Amino acid sequence: MQPVIEPIEFVEQRRAFSRRRALKWVIRAAYGTFALAFALPALAIRTLTQESKEIAEGDLLVAAAGATAGQPLNAADIPVGTGVQVVPEGKADDTNNNVVIVRLAEGTGEDALVAYSAVCTHLGCIVYADLDENGNIRCPCHLSQFNPREDADVVGGPAPRALPSLPIAVGGNGQITVAGTFSAPVGPD
Amino acid sequence: MTDTVRIPSPGSRPARPADRVREALERLQEESQLSTGRPKEKTWLDERLGVSAFNEKYGRKAFPVHTTFFFGEMATFSFIILVVTGIYLGLIYVPSSAPTQFVPSNAPAGYQPETLPEAYASVRLIESIPVANLFRNVHHWAAHLMIISTLLHTIRILFYGAYRKPRELNWVIGVVLLALTLGVSFVGYSLPYDAYAVTATSIGYSIARSIPGIGDFSAELFFGGSFPSLGSLPRLYTLHIFVFPAMIAGAMAAHLLLVIKTKHTQPAYARKLAEPGRVLGVPLWPYQALLAGQLFLLMFGALFLVSAFLPIHPLAAYGPPGPNTPAVKPDWYLLWLYGLLEIVPSFTIPTPIGDIGPEFVAGLVFPGVIFGILTMAPWLDRTNRGRNLKRYEYLEPPSQAPFRLAITVATLAFVFMLCVAAFYIDFGWTIPQTWFISLVVPAVLGGLVFAWAIWKGPKTPADRFDPRGEYELDEPPYPPLRRVPSSTSSAAD
Numbered sequence: 001m002q003p004v005i006e007p008i009e010f011v012e013q014r015r016a017f018s019r020r021r022a023l024k025w026v027i028r029a030a031y032g033t034f035a036l037a038f039a040l041p042a043l044a045i046r047t048l049t050q051e052s053k054e055i056a057e058g059d060l061l062v063a064a065a066g067a068t069a070g071q072p073l074n075a076a077d078i079p080v081g082t083g084v085q086v087v088p089e090g091k092a093d094d095t096n097n098n099v100v101i102v103r104l105a106e107g108t109g110e111d112a113l114v115a116y117s118a119v120c121t122h123l124g125c126i127v128y129a130d131l132d133e134n135g136n137i138r139c140p141c142h143l144s145q146f147n148p149r150e151d152a153d154v155v156g157g158p159a160p161r162a163l164p165s166l167p168i169a170v171g172g173n174g175q176i177t178v179a180g181t182f183s184a185p186v187g188p189d
Numbered sequence: 190m191t192d193t194v195r196i197p198s199p200g201s202r203p204a205r206p207a208d209r210v211r212e213a214l215e216r217l218q219e220e221s222q223l224s225t226g227r228p229k230e231k232t233w234l235d236e237r238l239g240v241s242a243f244n245e246k247y248g249r250k251a252f253p254v255h256t257t258f259f260f261g262e263m264a265t266f267s268f269i270i271l272v273v274t275g276i277y278l279g280l281i282y283v284p285s286s287a288p289t290q291f292v293p294s295n296a297p298a299g300y301q302p303e304t305l306p307e308a309y310a311s312v313r314l315i316e317s318i319p320v321a322n323l324f325r326n327v328h329h330w331a332a333h334l335m336i337i338s339t340l341l342h343t344i345r346i347l348f349y350g351a352y353r354k355p356r357e358l359n360w361v362i363g364v365v366l367l368a369l370t371l372g373v374s375f376v377g378y379s380l381p382y383d384a385y386a387v388t389a390t391s392i393g394y395s396i397a398r399s400i401p402g403i404g405d406f407s408a409e410l411f412f413g414g415s416f417p418s419l420g421s422l423p424r425l426y427t428l429h430i431f432v433f434p435a436m437i438a439g440a441m442a443a444h445l446l447l448v449i450k451t452k453h454t455q456p457a458y459a460r461k462l463a464e465p466g467r468v469l470g471v472p473l474w475p476y477q478a479l480l481a482g483q484l485f486l487l488m489f490g491a492l493f494l495v496s497a498f499l500p501i502h503p504l505a506a507y508g509p510p511g512p513n514t515p516a517v518k519p520d521w522y523l524l525w526l527y528g529l530l531e532i533v534p535s536f537t538i539p540t541p542i543g544d545i546g547p548e549f550v551a552g553l554v555f556p557g558v559i560f561g562i563l564t565m566a567p568w569l570d571r572t573n574r575g576r577n578l579k580r581y582e583y584l585e586p587p588s589q590a591p592f593r594l595a596i597t598v599a600t601l602a603f604v605f606m607l608c609v610a611a612f613y614i615d616f617g618w619t620i621p622q623t624w625f626i627s628l629v630v631p632a633v634l635g636g637l638v639f640a641w642a643i644w645k646g647p648k649t650p651a652d653r654f655d656p657r658g659e660y661e662l663d664e665p666p667y668p669p670l671r672r673v674p675s676s677t678s679s680a681a682d
Contacts, residue, residue, distance in 0.1 A: 046409040064512040085512060095417070098512060123395035123530070123548055125388060126514040140516035141392060142531045143614055156620075158530060158547040160537050188395045189544055 055097050059088035059178040061115075061168070064098055074174035075113060078103040083137065083148070085118055085129040088178060095119065096186045099166055100129045100137060101176065102148040108170040115176075116152045116163040119187040120144055127163070137163070160189070207458050210254070214462075214469070217476060244474060250449050251470030252477040255456045255584075259484060260342035264370075266485045267335035268437060270492060274328040275430060281321060283311040284426035286382060286419060293317060308382035308422055309509050316504060326496035332374050334492065336522045339370050347566070347597045349584040350656065351454040356581075357567040359447040364563045366440050371522060373433035378519075379425045381502070385517050387417055387510040390425070396552035402542035417510070455583045457654055468582075518611055525604045528611035529555055532623050559604070582658025589653060591642035599635030606630050 062072050064085040070092075078084055083102040091097050098118035105112045116137070118126050125141035132138045136145040136155055144157030152163035167180035234240050252258070290302040291310040294317060305313070315321045343363060346352055352360035379390035394416035397408035411428070413420025452468055463469040471477050507515055519527050529551040538545040567573050570593065573581075587594045606627040613623040647653045 042410055046406060046414075069512075087512065092512065095512075123392045125391065126512065140514050141388065142527075144535075154535055158533050158535050158551070160535050160544075160546045160548075188398060188548065189546065 053088075053091040053094060053097075055088050055091065055099075055166075055178060055182070057178055057180060059091065061086040061099065061101070061176045061178065062089045064092065064118075072175045075103075075108060075170045075176055076174050078113075080105060081131065081135065083129040083131055085126070086115075086176070095124075095126065098126055100127060100148075100163075101168065102129075102131070102137070104149060113168060113170065113176070114148055114152075115166040115168045116146070116148065117166065117182055117186045118163075120159060121161050121163060121188055122157070122159040124187045207461060210458065211462050214471070217471060247449065248472060248474035250473040250477075251452070251468045252473060253453050253456050253459060253468075253470040257341075257345045258453070260338045260345060262481050262484055263338035263488065264335050264342060264366075265441065266481075266488050267331045267338060268441065269485075270331045270489065271328060271335060272434060274324045274331065275434075277321065277324045278315060278328060279430055281311060281315050281318075282380065282426075283307045284380070284422040286417060286422050305509050306382050308380065309504065312381045312383075312504055322500075323493070323496055326500055327492050329501045330492050330496050330499075332377065333520070333522075334488070336370055336374060339367050340522075343367055343563075344597075344601070348587045348594065349454065350570070350572070350581065350590060350593060351584060352567045353570060353573040353581040354567075354578050355451045356447075356454070357573075359444060359451060360567055361564055362440055362444045362447065364560060366437065366444065367563075368560055369433055369437050369440065373429060373437065374520075375523065376425050376429040376433060379422065380429060381504060382422065382510065383504050384507040384510050384513075384515045385502070388514050388517050389519060390421075391416055396548055399546055399549040400553065401540055401545055401549070404543065452582075454581070455658075457583055457586065460583060521608065524611050525607040526552060526556060528607035528609070528613075532607075532610050532613065532620050532627075534620070559600075562600075579657040581656050583654070583656040585656040586646075586654055588642045588646040591639045591646060594642050595635040595639035598638045599631040602631035602634045603627065 060072055063069050064087045070089075072089070073084065073086065078101065080103050083100050086099050086101055087097050088099075096117075096119055099115050100118045101113060101115045103113055118129070120127050120139040120141065122139065122142055122144050125139050127137050127139045127144075127146070129137075131148070132145070134145070134155075135149070136147055137152065138145050139157070139159070142158055144159035145155045146152040146159070146163050147155045151165060154160070154162060161184070164182040164184040164186055166178065166182050169177050169179040171177060231241070285307040287307050288304050289307045289310050291305045291313060292300055292302045293313070312325075315325055346360065346363070375389075375393060378393075379386050390412075394408055394412050397411060398404045400407060409415070411424065412418075413422075413424035453470065455463075455468060459469040471480075507517075518524060530548065533547045533551040535547055562569070572590075610623045610627050613620070618626070
């Protein structure tokens with residue numbers, strides 16, 4: 001024997017704003033508010049800030065990698081046509097502080113030694129300090145190429161803009177110090 | 190109506206492979222307790238929970254026998270293996286990038302401790318415990334297996350047009366599962382915190398930041414501030430071990446329930462063997478369960494065997510994160526995005542909410558378009574439109590739909606060519622040459638497959654195999670509610 005389910009008829013007039021409909025909307029709004037209240041803490045937890053030391057004028061630049069990491073380098077030791085990766089002394093924790101110094105010619109003038117941010121403007125990888133076969137700075141991640149003789153302009157690959165340049169000064173003992181700030185924001189936009 | 194195994198009486202046909210299948214199914218039916226309808230003694234559990242009713246409903250789900258129908262099971266079993274091995278790894282792993290003084294347990298006296306990130310040191314510890322190292326390798330290999338079986342599962346359904354009515358919703362859930370699987374794998378990249386992990390995750394962080402408008406917010410939310418920072422690993426860890434797996438488990442459950450509801454698409458031979466309106470296959474309990482169990486044990490054994498002899502991504506390969514970026518390429522399943530990131534030209538489009546650059550287009554817009562097209566496939570397919578659309582209950586031979594076949598092959602070939610493009614510098618190609626090859630190869634392949642389908646496919650409409658089913662949705666097993674006629678016409682629903 002099949003049980004017969006007797007329907008209960010609710011007369012619901014769609015167009016009129018009935019009490020039932022109003023209640024339904026109140027319940028929906030309550031659930032929506034609840035969901036929103038749960039999502040809002042995302043605004044607060046999005047960052048856990050960490051104290052980072054920004055590069056500043058007068059910082060001594062030291063080798064970033066290799067056997068001499070952490071030691072000051074002598075500008076005269078960089079052969080023409082090669083680059084080295086350096087960081088400001090004591091500020092190596094922030095990858096944005098990595099700098100590439102390239103020697104274009106003999107001497108200590110502005111045209112001889114150039115310094116650029118080592119953070120690729122594409123997706124933030126650290127570019128190779130060693131120049132490639134065309135004399136360009138190359139990023140190992142997606143093969144963006146920057147010409148160190150032309151303000152590190154993009155000459156190949158997907159990077160959207162040039163590497164920011166950094167003014168440097170060479171002291172009497174050959175030590176290199178920071179002499180200004182980056183010409184543009186470091187890293188990807 | 191539940192799925193049943195119904196066998197038509199054998200006619201006077203000559204013996205064919207299909208006949209052997211029929212005979213085997215007849216034997217199965219005779220042996221199966223479920224289909225004999227014999228009243229069974231009630232068990233202890235049955236008296237309390239009525240489990241035999243549950244078995245009657247779900248245990249008799251018919252699974253078609255077909256060589257390509259095991260990819261879904263493989264993905265599910267890989268997921269189970271990943272969860273189990275992941276639990277073991279989670280017992281040792283420390284999700285922190287803070288520096289720690291690490292001394293190996295077997296270090297000689299006077300060993301100079303190394304300063305390493307805690308996460309890296311804990312993975313070193315995992316590597317030093319033989320069974321934990323084995324589980325780490327199994328975890329990594331099983332991830333590859335899960336992705337490849339999910340991918341093959343998707344491609345099989347695309348080729349046979351099995352995403353059409355009534356399975357559109359399940360197709361969408363499947364595409365979501367594919368995306369979640371890729372997502373959880375990428376998040377897992379960061380956890381060993383070696384030079385490779387930091388490089389790959391930095392790229393992901395920069396891609397997230399490149400979204401105009403909400404980029405900074407979403408990147409900071411998912412990576413706990415900037416990456417790498419102290420906040421990153423706890424967040425990526427929680428995503429990897431809880432949020433993504435929970436979403437995958439939920440989507441998988443829905444996927445399986447919908448398969449039970451809509452039934453499997455039938456292989457073409459089922460039409461010759463089963464009565465109209467009946468589905469053909471082996472019942473879930475016990476035969477499909479036995480087959481699947483065998484598959485699980487095979488996979489389990491093979492994964493442990495491979496992992497014992499082929500270590501994958503040992504920490505020593507890249508070392509701890511340093512001031513230099515190693516030249517890394519992602520695993521094969523993300524290589525297409527990597528290839529595109531390499532060959533997309535440099536440009537900037539200013540918008541009021543921020544600049545649009547190549548990394549946004551290649552890293553998010555392009556995969557978004559691919560996954561969008563995949564999701565919308567049931568609604569883009571012209572054969573799946575119309576008011577009185579019948580249900581597609583049989584696998585359609587791919588040669589019968591040349592256009593669908595060609596589009597699928599060309600898209601897959603393009604994605605494959607992007608993986609090849611990731612190595613363009615090694616081939617000595619220029620970027621324009623790479624673009625030319627990446628576009629021409631899929632076009633030619635698509636054309637060839639199209640021509641093959643026209644040549645191989647049915648010549649006249651009479652030759653076509655009709656993949657549509659004879660039956661419509663089952664009648665509900667209970668009488669419908671009687672409705673009192675309403676006074677207002679607008680209240681009828």
